Amino acid sequence: MGRPIITPQEMVAAEQAVFKAGTNSFDVMTRAGTAVAEFLHARWPEGKVQVLCGPGGNGGDGFIAAARLAKLWRDVEVFCLVEKSALTGDAAKAAALWEGEVQPLEQALEAPHAIVLDALFGGGLSRPLEGIAAALAERGGRVVSVDVPSGIDGLTAKPLGPCFRAEGTITFAGLRPAHLLQPGASYCGLVAAADIGIPVQSQAFENSPMLWAGVMPRPGEDGYKHQRGHLKVVSGPASATGAARLSATAGLRAGAGLVTVMSPPGAMTVNASHLTAVMLQVFDGAGDLETAAKQAQVMVIGPAAGITPATRANVEALLKSNARILLDADALTVFDSAPASLFKRLRPHDIMTPHMGEFKRLFGDLADTAVNKIEVARKAAQTAGCVVLLKGADTVIAAPDGRAIVNTHATPWLATAGAGDVLAGLIAGFMAQGMPTLEAAAMGAWVHGEAGRRVGAGLISEDLERHVPDILSALHGEIA
Template identity: 80%
Template sequence: MGRPIITPAEMTAAEQAVFDAGTDSFDIMTRAGIAAAEFLHARWPEGTIQVLCGPGGNGGDGFIAAARLAKLWRTVEVFCLVDPSALTGDAAKAAAQWQGGVRPLEAALSAPHDLVLDALFGGGLSRPLDGVPAALATRGGRVISIDVPSGIDGLTAKPLGACFRADGTITFSGLRPAHVLQPGAALCGVVFAADIGVPAQTQAVENSPLIWGPAMPRPGPEGYKHKRGHLKVVSGPAASTGAARMAARAGLRVGAGLVTVVSGHGAMSVNAGHLTAVMLEEANSADDLAAAIQNAQVVIAGPAAGITPSTRANVEVLLKGAARAVLDADALTVFDSHPAELFKRLRPDDVLTPHVGEFRRLFGDLLDTEANKIEATRKAAAKAGCVVLLKGADTVIAAPDGQAVVNTHATPWLATAGSGDVLAGFIAGLMAQGMATLPAAAMGAWLHGEAGLRVGAGLISEDLEAQVPNILSALHGERR
């Protein structure tokens, strides 16, 4: 599976379980410190190093790391927030492993160096940095942090005030929310999670082909288009048809065997002038739509549909049918004043794909009252009774049972008109081929991000689906 995402509290509980089972806590600290040293040395093999140690476990990791770095012939100076004689427990044992001198933390402000190993506080910090730690956090330079850059809350992913901006972060057993959620993720640099013998138990993971790869659609030699599923996309009115077409083409490109745009009479000629392999079917009322979707496996509704009573009626009809639904944009907004009316109709295998504004309109203040975006999306999925994909630089996908996937495999260039329509098409096209909703949403988000990364600067949404053949061929291990 992808890398697990665990909260600081979950990590503390996991460590305690290991200690209770008989493992010496200092052995775990030693493994962590050695892992930190070897991470730093492997990626930044040159330069003098300042090791900044706090008074607790994070500082203990720093002392162990300093001792290991010295054995690797690195030039190391150690600075500590408190006098080493004041350290207790494992932190005191760790400090005894360091054979060099220990200088007061304030001396680090003027000491020459090339690299900083931040072992001050980690992700369990609950108050802002002040004094010398705050001054060190804001001076710049190349920083490698242990656990989470000091000054960032590991759970909320938010800076508490002044904080370190790391070029790299070494953490243990799994990622923390601060490593994958913004704004913390942007301050962590490259993140490596080391195995120190503390198993992580969690329902949240980082998105990866390891999650959905085994379920990825693979047409066999006996396959044919009807066996690969039929996706239908509800079009907007004549002046707003492009979003549905982008979603439809994305669904076809990702492998749906048949894709049809369902269009009102006024938009038929507009859509007909732009569609080739994608088919076109007329539906002028909710009753017409009910008939049109009877042979579909999945239906997308919402892209540029219009915030109108007819859009709401179409969604209500769709949710009475057998096809799974991908609801986006206007299909969500038409319920923002009475979201419970939508939630009572949704099925567990449907998916909502809101951006932050749409999410707030449907789910109120969850983003403000929950600890982080993962927990807010989990609560939303439980409330809606279906899969929820909350779009963003840190897209979170959650199921009603609490499973969650965080996608960071993306680029800021995806923030452009129509990008979400393509994402809806990717997800629905995978669902049409039989993928379960959560893995289809995770794969769709990853494909969307990978396509964006391949296009890069200057990206427009029409560029994305053209990247899919090469991406899918690579995922299938095919040569092109």
């Protein structure tokens, strides 16, 4: 499975449930602090460590980590926001394990060190850092943070003010939204999640092949192309055909047995001059598309389709069919004045793949009022009644039943014309082979990101599909 995503509030509730059932809370803190020390020592094995402790649980983790690092022969100094005598509960017990001096936090600002262990505040912080804590956050340098970099709201993934920027962050039981969602994720660096004996339940996960390995398409020895599904992609007019071809070719690379570009009469010549294995079929109006959908498992509409009444009519016709429909780009924008008329037609197995601009045209201020992007996508999926893939550096995929997957397996080089069209084709290609829509979207996003990583700088959208065979081969080899 991918790593679960839980809110700071859900983590507190999970801890309290375990403690109520009889688990000793200090034993859990000891496991957490030990995991912190081992994480830091394994990845940053040299240099003096400056440990910054807050007054609560994170500070307790820091004291235990400091004691453990000292036993690993690391040079450690500890600084605390409050007097050692003012600590209470488990934090006081943890501080008692540290045999060295506990210095006032103010003295950390000028003290020599190689790396800082930020154990001031966790992801539940709800107000900006102030005073010396803020000054330390703004100092810079090499930082490892406990739970979430201090100054970041673990739930909203937003800086509350000055905040630490970590090279690595270690958290517990599962990831927090701030570890994956922007802008918080950019402050976390390498993120590890340690098992400290707190079981958690979640409907949100970090994207990983282990999430969808069990339903990944695998052609049988005696299979043939018609068993692998028929995908059809609706082309725009003669001056805007490339987007549909990008989607169609990506769908074919993803493994769809048959792929057809549905072309308006005026675009047939230009489409025919660029297509080989992808087939071509003319359509003249919504009625033709509705008929064509009867011989398809999946239809893609939207890439460069045109923001016209005809596109809207085409979408409405396709949503009458039994085929699953992927809506992107123009197929979404044509409903910006009447989104409810689209939502009432969508089914749970359909999917829309908007970027934030397209999303706001359909869902208004939802993106500005929900607590974070995971909740944004969840509420949108419930409102629209279909799977929603909300694009970005932190792509979130959500189903109407509340399941959500966050994909950060990507690269900034994917921010280029046509990359979204390739993503649509990959998802639709996996859907055509029978994958459930949510899992197909997650696999498509992961493969798309991996292809982008392999291309790197200078990426153009035409590069992406060429890497798909090697990626799929590797996935089948790793999971077989």
